Amino acid sequence: MKETASQTAGPYVHIGCVPSVAGLEMYRGQDLGAKMLSPDVTGERITLHGVIHDGSGAPVTDAMIEIWQADAEGRFDNPAFLGWGRQATDAQTGAFRFDTILPGPVTQDDGTRHAPHILMWIVARGINLGLMTRVYFDDGPDPVLDQVPAARRQTLIAQRDGPKLRFDVHLQGAQETVFFDV
Amino acid sequence: MTIRPRDHTHQPPALTPAYRSSQLRAPSHKPLRYAPSRTEATGPTFGHDLIGPTDHDLIINYARPGETAMGERIIVHGVLRDEDARPVPNALIEVWQANAGGRYRHKKDGYLAPLDPNFGGCGRMLTDGEGRFSFRTIRPGPYPWPNGGNDWRPAHIHFSIFGAAFAQRLITQMYFEGDPHIALCPIVQTIPDPGAIDRLTARLDMAHSVPMDIRAYRFDLVLRGRDQTLFENRMEGA
Numbered sequence: 241m242k243e244t245a246s247q248t249a250g251p252y253v254h255i256g257c258v259p260s261v262a263g264l265e266m267y268r269g270q271d272l273g274a275k276m277l278s279p280d281v282t283g284e285r286i287t288l289h290g291v292i293h294d295g296s297g298a299p300v301t302d303a304m305i306e307i308w309q310a311d312a313e314g315r316f317d318n319p320a321f322l323g324w325g326r327q328a329t330d331a332q333t334g335a336f337r338f339d340t341i342l343p344g345p346v347t348q349d350d351g352t353r354h355a356p357h358i359l360m361w362i363v364a365r366g367i368n369l370g371l372m373t374r375v376y377f378d379d380g381p382d383p384v385l386d387q388v389p390a391a392r393r394q395t396l397i398a399q400r401d402g403p404k405l406r407f408d409v410h411l412q413g414a415q416e417t418v419f420f421d422v
Numbered sequence: 423m424t425i426r427p428r429d430h431t432h433q434p435p436a437l438t439p440a441y442r443s444s445q446l447r448a449p450s451h452k453p454l455r456y457a458p459s460r461t462e463a464t465g466p467t468f469g470h471d472l473i474g475p476t477d478h479d480l481i482i483n484y485a486r487p488g489e490t491a492m493g494e495r496i497i498v499h500g501v502l503r504d505e506d507a508r509p510v511p512n513a514l515i516e517v518w519q520a521n522a523g524g525r526y527r528h529k530k531d532g533y534l535a536p537l538d539p540n541f542g543g544c545g546r547m548l549t550d551g552e553g554r555f556s557f558r559t560i561r562p563g564p565y566p567w568p569n570g571g572n573d574w575r576p577a578h579i580h581f582s583i584f585g586a587a588f589a590q591r592l593i594t595q596m597y598f599e600g601d602p603h604i605a606l607c608p609i610v611q612t613i614p615d616p617g618a619i620d621r622l623t624a625r626l627d628m629a630h631s632v633p634m635d636i637r638a639y640r641f642d643l644v645l646r647g648r649d650q651t652l653f654e655n656r657m658e659g660a
């Protein structure tokens with residue numbers, strides 16, 4: 241069988257995925273993925289934030305972003321921490337924000353270690369197939385980051401300011417973010 | 423367990439100039455490929471306690487008590503599988519759509535068609551143990567959209583699908599058999615493969631229709647396969 245073809249999420253993705261952003265009162269008012277933290281979660285609290293820009297530098301004000309990450313110990317099976325979050329970009333500024341924890345390094349079956357990272361997936365009007373990237377917190381070593389051409393590597397590294405980590409996304413242009421087909 | 427590389431012959435490219443919005447939003451670099459790791463091969467799971475009793479019934483999930491949404495009543499049902507034809511159980515599917523007149527309940531949609539006070543336009547469900555899903559809704563109307571010309575979307579329902587792995591994440595749209603707008607739509611036509619467009623087209627399914635009540639449409643979904651193939655850990659496209 242062949243994978244179903246992707247189609248753009250369109251400008252009204254909010255209705256289905258983050259209804260409160262559409263101005264729609266559904267599912268008892270709770271948007272799925274809006275809140276990643278609870279008092280039970282252990283780990284360093286961080287705010288991952290940034291702005292998505294298109295090729296003209298304009299903010300992308302209709303995007304939906306999802307993130308998927310390990311817990312502070314590098315695990316994906318923590319009952320206290322789902323590790324998944326979902327936010328819309330701001331309708332005026334294109335800004336997004338996730339309150340989460342800093343993930344730990346992830347050890348693979350073969351013992352390889354991936355530096356702490358957060359997987360990020362972006363959909364919007366004009367994006368035909370969701371864009372996947374990885375947010376890193378320093379420049380490695382990491383088996384994925386190390387293979388990205390050095391000139392583009394910085395697009396994958398969040399800029400730290402205390403608990404705030406800034407990660408701007410450029411869909412196109414001189415600062416184009418590295419996206420992955422994985 | 424890992425994720426099979428995506429077969430792009432069935433997927434739209436990023437840049438599709440006839441769909442104008444892609445022009446400034448398509449990355450110009452080819453995406454880089456690496457061997458999927460634990461991060462890509464895992465994903466969030468959602469419990470049945472998440473889903474309310476009418477979340478999958480768009481005919482009534484926003485309607486006033488005792489009332490129903492306006493339009494042609496339909497059931498949409500199908501099976502979610504992976505490329506190896508294995509059913510994907512307990513997968514979250516979210517759907518959204520315009521009302522029977524082609525109007526979305528969204529603060530940014532100002533189309534002339536009226537809102538239906540009894541229709542919100544979204545629903546969600548989990549697939550069962552055999553990957554099956556089913557929901558009730560009304561058939562959405564076509565609507566015009568700004569793309570530089572006289573462009574109308576075919577009637578469609580948007581789908582968001584989670585698999586077992588985050589790399590299987592997919593958003594797509596379902597169309598209706600026989601709609602002449604399918605061939606005219608620049609968004610549909612971003613897909614280079616006619617067979618892939620055909621697989622986005624739901625078929626009237628009289629066997630599952632309920633006499634004097636509601637007609638059914640069949641729509642099956644396929645996510646990327648997961649297999650044991652070892653990948654050479656070398657970046658392609660770099």
Ligand SMILES: [Fe+3]
Pocket residue numbers: 250252520575578580
């Ligand atoms: Fe639509």
